Structure formats: C-alpha cells, structure tokens
Amino acid sequence: MEKNDLLQFSDEVRVSILGPDDRLLYETTSTGHHNLESAITDAIEKGKISLNPEDCVFTVSNLTTGVSHKYRFNAHNNLKLIN
Numbered sequence: 001m002e003k004n005d006l007l008q009f010s011d012e013v014r015v016s017i018l019g020p021d022d023r024l025l026y027e028t029t030s031t032g033h034h035n036l037e038s039a040i041t042d043a044i045e046k047g048k049i050s051l052n053p054e055d056c057v058f059t060v061s062n063l064t065t066g067v068s069h070k071y072r073f074n075a076h077n078n079l080k081l082i083n
Contacts, residue, residue: 007034007035007038007039009033010064011033011062012031012063013031013033013061013064014027014028014059014060014063015027015028015040015043015059015060015061016058016061017047017049017058018056018059019051019055019056020051020055020056022057025056026049028043036071037079040053040060040071040079054073054074056072057070057071057072058072059071069081
C-alpha cells in the first residue's frame with residue numbers, strides 16, 4: 001500500500017455508499033479518521049444505512065491527497081479493495 005493510500009487524522013475524506021442497485025444511498029465528508037474502516041463505519045452510522053454492509057459498495061475519496069478507491073465488505077466482514 002502506498003503512503004498516499006493511507007488516511008491521516010487531518011485528511012478530508014468523502015465516503016459514498018452505493019446500494020445493490022448502484023444507487024447512491026448516502027455521502028458524507030469528514031475528518032478525524034485513522035483508517036478506512038473508521039471512515040466507512042462513521043458514514044454507515046451517520047446515514048442510518050439499514051442494509052447489510054456486504055450488499056453495499058463504498059467509495060472512499062481522500063480529498064487531501066486525491067486518492068480514491070472502491071471497497072466492499074466480504075462475508076467475513078473484512079474490507080476488500082475492488083477498484
């Protein structure tokens with residue numbers, strides 16, 4: 001993993017949550033995250049997403065560094081890079 005892929009506590013991070021039909025369910029921008037899981041969990045809670053996280057795609061964009069990737073949770077609740 002490159003240094004630019006890591007989150008710093010001061011980084012501005014946008015998390016977009018897409019449902020199973022690729023429809024945008026929620027999007028938030030925040031700071032104060034040390035890792036991807038923290039940023040995604042925060043977005044799920046703020047958006048009051050009731051779907052199973054395994055059914056969603058999460059786009060995490062670090063607005064500070066310009067790095068953006070898509071992730072999914074697998075059946076073991078591990079976050080996996082998909083794009």
